[in-house]
Amino acid sequence: MVVAGYLVHEGKVLLIKHRKLGKWLPVGGHIEKDEIPDDALKREFKEEVNLRIEIIDSMKNLQVDSDVRQLKNPFHVNVHNVGDHEHCCLFYICRTADSNSLKMNRDELLDFRWLSGQEIDEIYEKEDMPSDVRSIAKLALEAAGQEDDV
Secondary structure, three states, X not given: OEEEEEEEEOOEEEEEEEXXXXXXXXXXEEOOOOOOHHHHHHHHXXXXXXXXXXXXXXXXXXXXXXXXXXXXXOOEEEEEEOXXXXXXXXXXXXXXXXXXXXXXXXXXXXXXXXXXXXXXXXXXXXXXXXXXXXXXXXXXXXXXXXXXHO
16 A cells, blocks of 8 residues: 655645656655554655645545544545556645755655646656656646635
8 A cells, every 4th residue: 555645836736756666756655564644645755855744635524523533535546557566545635834845855766846737748748657647646736726715
């Protein structure tokens, strides 16, 4: 099981160029033993790009009174092949208040970029970006825009 986050800030989404895979992807990675998805995604953002993030709950209107920890609902879920195995991935939309702290972990990443919808299409045409990453990134931009309008 893996998590990935589409971090949207000022109308652009952050994508990273993964060192091992050589592809443009959202920040994310495997959920470690005894770790919950929300904490895994926050850890991955801190490790890969040095950012503290807030996960936007895709079902924000659903409030449950409870004394147990409530997890954020994923924005999208899929299963995709990564060469030698399948990943079941929980995708989230995120935001940050500290975008100035952005710093690339060069051990894991080749590059990172803040991209508009048009820039996502341009990179998709010229570089290695999976089609689902393109589609989900554009949906995340739309959904985050709607979130800002509320």
